[in-house]
Amino acid sequence: MQTQFSYAQEMDQSDVLIExxxxxxxSEKxxxxDGNSLGLLSxxxxxxxGKILEMWKEYAIDGWTEGEHPWFYLSEKLGEMSSKLIGAKPKExxxxxxxxxxxxxxxxxxxxxxxxxxxxxxxxxxxPSDIYALKSQLNLRGLDPDKHLVQVKSKNGDTLETEDIIACMTDEIxxxxxxxxxxxxxxxxDMKTLTEEARKRNIIIGFDLCHSIGAIPHQLSEWGVDFAFWCTYKHLNGGPGSVGGLYVNEKHFGHEPGLAGWFSSAKDKQFDMEHTLIPAESAGAYQIGTPHxxxxxxxxxxxxxxEEVGIDKIREKSLRLTDYLMKLIDAELVEYGFTIANPRNDLSRGAHIFLKHxxxxxxxxxxxxxGVVPDFRxxxxxxLAPVALYNTFSEVWQVVQILKTIMAEGRYKKYENKRGVIA
Ligand SMILES: Cc1ncc(COP(=O)(O)O)c(C=O)c1O
Ligand SMILES: Nc1ccccc1C(=O)C[C@H](N)C(=O)O
Known part of the structure; x- marks a missing residue:
C-alpha cells in the first residue's frame, strides 16, 4: 500500500476530471x-x-414561452438532461x-x-422520510401500517441481502x-435482479435514487423498473432544496396520476381550461402545479x-477515490477502533465510505x-464522501492524516459525544 502523499499527488496529476x-x-480552507448531503455550488x-432571474426581469409573463429556456417546458427539458444518468428515455x-x-x-x-x-x-x-410517507399513504387508505407495511430486516444493521428481499416478495405484496x-x-x-424478481411476481417496484443518481450508472428502462424518485441537491449539486426528479416507465403512460393538478396535463391541452384532465403522455403527467x-x-x-462528462467517468473516479480512502484507513487507522461498514466491492459500494465508531x-x-466536513449519522x-467532480486524492490523504492525529492525540475528547441539531 502506497501511504506517501506523493502517491496521492501523482493520482491527481493523471486525473482526467481534475479541471x-x-x-x-x-474552499481552500x-x-x-459532504457532497452526498449537499453538493457544492458550481x-x-x-x-x-442568474439567467432565469434575467428572464423574469426581461420577459415577465412571457418567460413561460420565450427566451433561452421557456419555463413552460423547463421541467421536461431538465428531465431529458437527467435521463442518461438513470438509463431512461427522455420522456420517462x-x-x-x-x-x-x-x-x-x-x-x-x-x-x-x-x-x-x-x-x-x-x-x-x-x-425515515420514505417510511413516514409509506405509512401515511396506508393510513389514508384506512390500512394499518403495522399490518400492511413489511420492512425487510438487515442481518448486520448496515446492509441488506438480495435473497432476504426476494423472500419477502410474497403474494400479499x-x-x-x-x-x-x-x-x-x-x-x-441489485436493482436489476430485484426488478426481475418483482416482475415475475407481478409486483410494481420503485426506487429512491437520492444517493445513487449522479453517483452510479443505472439502466432503469432496460431493467423494467416501474418508477423512481430522487433529490437533486446531493450528487447533482442543484443547491439546497433544489427541485427533485421522478421517472415513470413508458408502459405506464396515459393514466391519470394519483395526485392530479393542471401541470399533469398534456401541454397543448393545459390552457383549454377544461375540467376533465387529459394527462401528458410522459412522466410529465406526474407533476402537480406550477414548477418551482x-x-x-x-x-x-x-x-x-x-452531460459533458458522462456518468461512467464519474463512477470510475469515484470508485478509485473510495478505494484509496479505504486502503488508507486500513493502513493508518486500524488501532483506533473504526469499522468500515460500507460494502467493499466495486459492485455494491456506492459513492461514500461509512465508518462506525x-x-x-x-x-x-x-x-x-x-477543517474537514464529514457528516454524522x-x-x-x-x-465520508469524496466527490468525483471536485474532490482530489490529495484531500483523501489529508483527511486520513487529520483523522489519525485527532485519534492519536485524543483531540475529539474535548467535545461532547452528542449530535448537533443538523447532524
Ligand atoms: C434516501 C433519502 N430519501 C429521502 C430523503 C428526503 O428527501 P426530501 O427532504 O428532499 O424530500 C433523503 C434526504 O433528505 C434521502 O437521503
Ligand atoms: N435535506 C437535508 C436537509 C438538511 C440536512 C440534511 C439533509 C439531507 O438531505 C440528508 C440526507 N438525506 C442524508 O442522507 O442524510
Missing part, C-alpha cells in the same frame, strides 16, 4: 466530504440561476417536486391494493419501494456538466474543527 474542480466554489449553476423523466412529495405522488398512483395483495414492501434501513443506494452504509442494491423555477434553475448549469459524534466535531456513523 472540473475549478468549476466549483471549493476546508476539505468538503459556477455554471450560479450562472444558470421529469424534474418536479421533492423526494418525499414525489414518493407520495407515485404511491398514490401505483399502489393498488386488491384482494389479498394489499401490502407494501420496504426495508428497515431506508431514510402489491408494491415495493427500496433505495438504490442506502443512505448510511452506501450499499448499492427558481429552485430548478441551478440544474440547468449543473446537469450540463454531467462509538465516539463518532465527537470525532465528527473534531474533524469539523480541523446517529448513533455511531461517520459518512
Amino acid at each position: 472540473y474542480r475549478n468549476e466549483f466554489y471549493v 476546508k476539505i468538503y466530504f 459556477k455554471r449553476a450560479e450562472l444558470a440561476t 423523466v421529469v424534474i418536479t417536486g421533492s423526494t418525499t412529495t414525489n414518493l407520495h405522488q407515485l404511491v398514490a398512483s401505483f399502489y393498488k391494493p386488491e384482494g389479498n395483495k394489499t401490502k407494501i414492501l420496504a426495508d428497515e434501513l431506508n431514510f 402489491a408494491l415495493i419501494v427500496l433505495p438504490g443506494v442506502l443512505y448510511r452504509s452506501g450499499q448499492i442494491l 423555477l427558481l429552485s430548478a434553475a441551478p440544474l440547468l448549469g449543473s446537469l450540463e456538466m454531467f 462509538p465516539e463518532a459524534a465527537r470525532i465528527c466535531k473534531a474533524l469539523k474543527a480541523e 446517529n448513533p455511531n456513523g461517520i459518512r
Whole structure:
C-alpha cells in the first residue's frame, strides 16, 4: 500500500476530471466530504440561476414561452438532461417536486391494493422520510401500517441481502419501494435482479435514487423498473432544496396520476381550461402545479456538466477515490477502533465510505474543527464522501492524516459525544 502523499499527488496529476474542480466554489480552507448531503455550488449553476432571474426581469409573463429556456417546458427539458444518468428515455423523466412529495405522488398512483395483495414492501434501513410517507399513504387508505407495511430486516444493521428481499416478495405484496443506494452504509442494491424478481411476481417496484443518481450508472428502462424518485441537491449539486426528479416507465403512460393538478396535463391541452384532465403522455403527467423555477434553475448549469462528462467517468473516479480512502484507513487507522461498514466491492459500494465508531459524534466535531466536513449519522456513523467532480486524492490523504492525529492525540475528547441539531 502506497501511504506517501506523493502517491496521492501523482493520482491527481493523471486525473482526467481534475479541471472540473475549478468549476466549483471549493474552499481552500476546508476539505468538503459532504457532497452526498449537499453538493457544492458550481459556477455554471450560479450562472444558470442568474439567467432565469434575467428572464423574469426581461420577459415577465412571457418567460413561460420565450427566451433561452421557456419555463413552460423547463421541467421536461431538465428531465431529458437527467435521463442518461438513470438509463431512461427522455420522456420517462421529469424534474418536479421533492423526494418525499414525489414518493407520495407515485404511491398514490401505483399502489393498488386488491384482494389479498394489499401490502407494501420496504426495508428497515431506508431514510425515515420514505417510511413516514409509506405509512401515511396506508393510513389514508384506512390500512394499518403495522399490518400492511413489511420492512425487510438487515442481518448486520448496515446492509441488506438480495435473497432476504426476494423472500419477502410474497403474494400479499402489491408494491415495493427500496433505495438504490442506502443512505448510511452506501450499499448499492441489485436493482436489476430485484426488478426481475418483482416482475415475475407481478409486483410494481420503485426506487429512491437520492444517493445513487449522479453517483452510479443505472439502466432503469432496460431493467423494467416501474418508477423512481430522487433529490437533486446531493450528487447533482442543484443547491439546497433544489427541485427533485421522478421517472415513470413508458408502459405506464396515459393514466391519470394519483395526485392530479393542471401541470399533469398534456401541454397543448393545459390552457383549454377544461375540467376533465387529459394527462401528458410522459412522466410529465406526474407533476402537480406550477414548477418551482427558481429552485430548478441551478440544474440547468449543473446537469450540463454531467452531460459533458458522462456518468461512467464519474463512477470510475469515484470508485478509485473510495478505494484509496479505504486502503488508507486500513493502513493508518486500524488501532483506533473504526469499522468500515460500507460494502467493499466495486459492485455494491456506492459513492461514500461509512465508518462506525462509538465516539463518532465527537470525532465528527473534531474533524469539523480541523477543517474537514464529514457528516454524522446517529448513533455511531461517520459518512465520508469524496466527490468525483471536485474532490482530489490529495484531500483523501489529508483527511486520513487529520483523522489519525485527532485519534492519536485524543483531540475529539474535548467535545461532547452528542449530535448537533443538523447532524
Ligand atoms: C434516501 C433519502 N430519501 C429521502 C430523503 C428526503 O428527501 P426530501 O427532504 O428532499 O424530500 C433523503 C434526504 O433528505 C434521502 O437521503
Ligand atoms: N435535506 C437535508 C436537509 C438538511 C440536512 C440534511 C439533509 C439531507 O438531505 C440528508 C440526507 N438525506 C442524508 O442522507 O442524510
